Amino acid sequence: MTQEIFKKKNVWLFDLDNTVYSPETKIFDQIDKRMKTFISKKLKISQESAFKIQKLYYKKYGTTLFGLMKNYNFEPNEFLEFVHNVDLDNLKKSSKLFKLIELLPGKKIIYTNGDHKYAERVLTALGIENLFDEIFDIKKSRYIPKPKIKPFREFLECKKIKTQDCVYFEDLEENLKSAYKIGITTIHIHNEKKPKIKPFIDFRFKTIINALDMINNSINN
Template sequence: MLADIDTWVLDLDNTLYPADSALAGQLTHGILSTIAEHYGTDLTGARRIQSDLVAEYGTSLRGAMVTGTIDPHEFLGFEQRIDYSTIGPDPVLAEVLRGLPGRRYVYTNGSAYHAEQVLGRLGLTECIDGVFDILAADLIPKPYDESLDAFLASFGIDPVRAAMFDDLEVNLTGPHERGMTTVWVAGGTPYEQLAARRWRAADLPGFLRANI
């Protein structure tokens, strides 16, 4: 069903590892702590501010830069304090990714540093041909068209021959409109087809094995 695909575009957080992992919890705490410090509030207030920032600007970082004066590298500094040992190798996913025909990229709203740490811990570094992070996108996050355009141009990707996997459905709308096959990585049945070139999959390795 994915025989015409030669480029595989993978989100990182909550896509290549579970959303309920300890790592995901550390990311949330790190972002909230940074927002709390920057805006002079507690974690409860930071949650409200983060919700507003994400709703209006796509990510907490972009919102904080637009509404404040925070330096992006300062904002992302919490990543240096994350304990990445809370995730470990995923040999099943590694085997499946290595077997995919063509190129494999990580497209993330996080930083390249964070992506490198996660991929290394999961044992997926050698499975990925390139990483496109929020800094490469000039701090414009998914789902904005400018971010997608920059990503596609950076690696010379033909959308019609590409498949994109993301845990946020909103991030897949633009790619699908460009002709990409999209797979929403979310809970539910192992996988199901939602429409032409649109899928939902709870089991990413299982979906790939069944459809290539």
């Protein structure tokens, strides 16, 4: 696949955490710790036991929340409110990020396992909240998380968006795999020094800025 393909694309799908912002900001690390604390308090278990449940459910179900809802009938709003109550001071506005996203032709959509309120906070902290046409969050997916793709595919069909028109930016390989299967062009935003070649990853970049720079250059040249 060559960079020429981007001239044919008009729908840009962005994961949120560790994709539109760098993992170096440690925002998701805060969320991770708050999940452990929430589980520990709710189930009255040790932090160590809570951590094991958290990671087991994440691996098995795609999100810790889905596992808690399935196995303990947790109320999702309480969980989401607690875990996303994090400090976003490490997120800084970037005029370059704003410009590069703004230049993309067509629709821009956030696709996240987080909730709408948190996504809006993050986008506002980055100064890019007005650039997106939609936020497809965990509530809109009926709490069925990535990498399961069915709810998002239904959303695209409802909006009359063709998967072959889409490009998806994401830091987690598993989520890209399911998107690739339905015909979406995939871009892996990664920190790995020597990433392995995967057939479901079309392009790789260290940062979202690098990816957007290349895409806009490809479209305009």
